[in-house]
């Protein structure tokens with residue numbers, strides 16, 4: 001099954017058309033186009049129920065997130081053709097940017113089982129963010145993202161800082177409790193493109209990497225953002241890095257929560273890791289570790 005989000009990135013519709021033509025000239029393919037938010041999850045569930053040979057998704061991180069939420073646990077392998085604005089997961093997995101080169105992974109790549117994070121019942125492949133970053137995500141519209149690309153987050157981030165009051169989070173993991181202003185739980189290393197908040201995360205392992213930022217308020221958020229951009233945030237004594245299989249976060253007042261760059265809702269939340277939950281076609285050199293599903 002081919003699932004295309006025609007409004008992802010700037011060229012997803014054309015990329016989807018190119019992939020559809022290529023596939024239909026070779027095999028039988030069910031083609032689905034998303035008409036609204038959440039549609040990709042329903043299509044992926046349909047694909048899992050039908051037991052298709054593979055699901056191919058054309059879109060960005062938000063669309064991939066919706067697809068994994070319909071496919072997780074089914075064993076049906078997923079092939080990602082990056083066509084969104086930032087494509088962080090594709091970058092993390094070093095997937096080819098060229099659509100036909102990505103499609104060739106069906107034959108030339110390896111299907112690997114990877115871990116997923118799960119927060120309040122929703123799977124994520126990259127990260128869950130609580131506090132400031134989620135508040136920014138809640139304010140970035142798809143229209144602004146189309147016009148400005150990833151600069152939309154910078155612009156809205158600066159605007160959000162202006163009136164930001166901060167959050168008082170309570171984080172509980174491994175029998176310990178932390179007070180925090182913001183938190184990112186990463187299943188993968190990369191964040192927002194080339195940056196890395198959880199640089200030791202590994203999608204092949206059964207742990208979440210968690211970065212807890214203890215400061216609150218706009219100046220602290222600005223400082224952390226600057227440190228993350230320079231890759232030095234882990235040297236800041238206000239930042240705690242831990243690896244765990246499960247954690248809980250509460251906040252007063254409730255704080256926004258984002259998963260894979262899409263708004264999920266608000267705290268409280270429980271975050272866990274689900275080992276080997278999704279099977280993804282990867283380039284041979286990326287398919288190290290983990291469990292091989294097929295050659």
Ligand SMILES: Nc1ncnc2c1ncn2[C@@H]1O[C@H](COP(=O)(O)OP(=O)(O)OP(=O)(O)O)[C@@H](O)[C@H]1O
Pocket residue numbers: 005006007008009010034035036037038039059060061062063064066083084085086087088142145261262
């Ligand atoms: N027909 C549609 N109309 C409006 N929104 C849609 C439609 N189909 C899917 N969506 C939504 O579009 C959103 C954006 O998709 P996606 O994240 O894949 O693209 P992107 O934001 O350009 O890429 P990235 O997340 O990699 O920056 C998703 O939240 C998805 O639910």
